[in-house]
Amino acid sequence: MSIDIDTARRVAKLARIQVEDDALPALASEFNTILGFIEQLNEVDIEGVEPMTSVTPMRLKRREDAVTDGNMQEKVLSNAPDAREGFFAVPKVVE
Amino acid sequence: MSALTQLTIAEARDKLRAGDMTAVELTEACLAEIDAAGVLNAFVHRTPETAMEQARSADARLRAGDAPAMCGIPLGIKDLFCTQGVPSQAGSKILEGFRPEYESTVTRQLFDAGAVMLGKLNMDEFAMGSSNETSTYGNAVSPWRRGNDDAQLTPGGSSGGSAAAVAADLCLAATGTDTGGSIRQPAAFVGITGLKPTYGRCSRWGIVAFASSLDQAGPMTKSVRDAAIMLGAMAGHDPKDSTSTDLPVPDFEAALSGDIRGKKIGIPKEYRMDGMPGEIERLWHAGAEMMRDAGAEIVDISLPHTKYALPAYYVIAPAEASSNLARYDGVRYGRRAKLAQGDGVTEMYEKTRAEGFGHEVQRRVMIGTYVLSAGFYDAYYNRARRVRTLIKRDFDRVFADGIDSILTPATPSAAFGLGEMSDADPVQMYLNDVFTVTVNLAGLPGISVPAGLDSQGLPLGLQLIGRPWEEADLLNSAYALERAAGFVSKPAKWW
Numbered sequence: 001m002s003i004d005i006d007t008a009r010r011v012a013k014l015a016r017i018q019v020e021d022d023a024l025p026a027l028a029s030e031f032n033t034i035l036g037f038i039e040q041l042n043e044v045d046i047e048g049v050e051p052m053t054s055v056t057p058m059r060l061k062r063r064e065d066a067v068t069d070g071n072m073q074e075k076v077l078s079n080a081p082d083a084r085e086g087f088f089a090v091p092k093v094v095e
Numbered sequence: 096m097s098a099l100t101q102l103t104i105a106e107a108r109d110k111l112r113a114g115d116m117t118a119v120e121l122t123e124a125c126l127a128e129i130d131a132a133g134v135l136n137a138f139v140h141r142t143p144e145t146a147m148e149q150a151r152s153a154d155a156r157l158r159a160g161d162a163p164a165m166c167g168i169p170l171g172i173k174d175l176f177c178t179q180g181v182p183s184q185a186g187s188k189i190l191e192g193f194r195p196e197y198e199s200t201v202t203r204q205l206f207d208a209g210a211v212m213l214g215k216l217n218m219d220e221f222a223m224g225s226s227n228e229t230s231t232y233g234n235a236v237s238p239w240r241r242g243n244d245d246a247q248l249t250p251g252g253s254s255g256g257s258a259a260a261v262a263a264d265l266c267l268a269a270t271g272t273d274t275g276g277s278i279r280q281p282a283a284f285v286g287i288t289g290l291k292p293t294y295g296r297c298s299r300w301g302i303v304a305f306a307s308s309l310d311q312a313g314p315m316t317k318s319v320r321d322a323a324i325m326l327g328a329m330a331g332h333d334p335k336d337s338t339s340t341d342l343p344v345p346d347f348e349a350a351l352s353g354d355i356r357g358k359k360i361g362i363p364k365e366y367r368m369d370g371m372p373g374e375i376e377r378l379w380h381a382g383a384e385m386m387r388d389a390g391a392e393i394v395d396i397s398l399p400h401t402k403y404a405l406p407a408y409y410v411i412a413p414a415e416a417s418s419n420l421a422r423y424d425g426v427r428y429g430r431r432a433k434l435a436q437g438d439g440v441t442e443m444y445e446k447t448r449a450e451g452f453g454h455e456v457q458r459r460v461m462i463g464t465y466v467l468s469a470g471f472y473d474a475y476y477n478r479a480r481r482v483r484t485l486i487k488r489d490f491d492r493v494f495a496d497g498i499d500s501i502l503t504p505a506t507p508s509a510a511f512g513l514g515e516m517s518d519a520d521p522v523q524m525y526l527n528d529v530f531t532v533t534v535n536l537a538g539l540p541g542i543s544v545p546a547g548l549d550s551q552g553l554p555l556g557l558q559l560i561g562r563p564w565e566e567a568d569l570l571n572s573a574y575a576l577e578r579a580a581g582f583v584s585k586p587a588k589w590w
Binding site for chain 2 (some may be wrong): 003006007011012014015016017018019024025026029030033034035037038039040041042043044046050051052053054055056058060061063073075076079080081082088090091092093
């Protein structure tokens with residue numbers, strides 16, 4: 001499978017990473033090198049093999065459904081690039 | 096070089112308990128070495144005040160006779176660990192200015208045991224790299240050189256700062272993390288010991304996530320005994336990490352008898368790669384002979400899906416990374432790009448991530464996005480997860496046949512020069528992990544032990560892979576190998 005410039009642009013958009021148009025051909029070429037390497041996986045017979053979900057067979061632990069943490073608004077906001085009146089602030093989302 | 100900073104954890108522990116030195120003296124000696132080793136760029140955030148405060152508390156505990164093994168031991172902490180109030184950037188520009196309000200479980204446990212934090216250590220950005228060349232802090236530099244050549248060498252990656260700091264005796268030991276080989280490869284490159292525990296042995300809580308099904312923290316130390324001591328303090332169940340396993344933590348150090356008589360050591364034929372340098376091949380052979388001489392039985396084994404581990408990893412790890420790194424959006428922590436008039440929230444995300452993530456991280460996030468996107472999920476991601484099942488099954492079979500541990504080279508070469516791989520395509524760099532990545536995919540414990548020098552005088556390591564949860568047995572085999580190999584070389588001080 002070969003990645004063209006339009007696909008590279010679409011992937012960058014999905015990943016929410018701005019890529020300038022003139023950088024797209026090199027990006028597409030790198031993707032193709034890596035995907036070419038990954039294509040080897042097509043040689044493997046995976047018929048009837050389950051995809052791995054957990055490397056250690058385990059049942060997730062359960063705990064009581066109760067509030068165990070919270071009430072730390074200041075701490076939560078302390079690293080925000082823009083926090084106002086107890087909230088995270090972002091540019092206008094709705095016109 | 097200060098004699099104090101050259102001590103192993105075990106030696107320092109004994110001296111501290113005997114009152115031959117204080118934790119304050121030991122910490123001051125390390126801080127002085129760090130200040131004199133700026134050119135190695137290993138420590139990227141120094142915390143001398145914290146260190147001295149912790150050292151004084153450790154001395155009080157030592158005087159009171161309440162001193163766990165790690166009490167008063169000065170450590171370097173990989174920048175991937177969140178440390179309360181101390182910059183924790185995962186080597187990335189996007190986390191510039193981030194000071195966690197909390198402490199990772201592993202560092203909390205180490206500090207509760209009395210360990211001293213000297214500072215944060217350089218690393219590849221988000222642990223993505225094999226040479227510490229993707230860090231926002233610039234390259235970490237190996238204390239080793241090729242003979243009289245003054246070309247700077249890589250300490251490996253992603254835990255390159257940890258490797259350089261321990262090898263240069265700036266600290267007694269360091270924390271590392273390993274997603275595809277990021278503890279074991281740098282340990283091998285600088286001639287120290289690096290242990291990746293079984294997946295689930297150490298809590299991942301508070302460690303910046305790269306690929307959650309593969310990431311595991313572990314010790315990087317000057318000896319196998321130190322790895323055993325330090326793992327004991329790092330390991331254990333944590334309710335805050337649902338994948339950390341609720342199993343008792345054995346006394347790993349007590350398992351070090353050096354007696355491996357009757358143990359079955361597997362030699363996997365698939366690790367004999369085309370084009371493997373003769374020096375690596377000979378070292379591997381010599382390692383097997385040493386273990387045979389120590390009474391182990393050497394058995395040829397087959398792990399047929401080995402070849403597919405690296406391609407499977409380069410689907411699974413980027414896929415998980417693209418999901419984990421979605422949180423860096425310029426809203427909650429770290430940096431936000433300067434926006435133009437009229438920019439909305441989407442532009443904020445795109446500009447922030449374009450300027451905050453380095454090239455390798457962007458590439459992997461996008462590859463991960465692609466393999467998880469509609470129409471390709473089955474062809475790439477699900478196929479890779481099925482291959483992962485087969486890779487684990489290979490190991491399950493040889494362990495079921497009675498193999499106790501598996502001996503392999505740690506890396507396909509000795510350390511290379513910084514910048515030497517810059518023109519290579521990304522896959523060439525990925526090949527550094529060819530011997531280590533299988534272990535992460537199968538969730539197993541693996542340890543790199545320094546075993547010799549190459550013709551240019553650079554360290555080479557051997558890897559032992561153990562059964563899940565049997566780090567104690569693995570450490571004992573590594574201890575026997577360490578004793579037989581007798582690696583004592585240190586880099587000549589030039590910095």
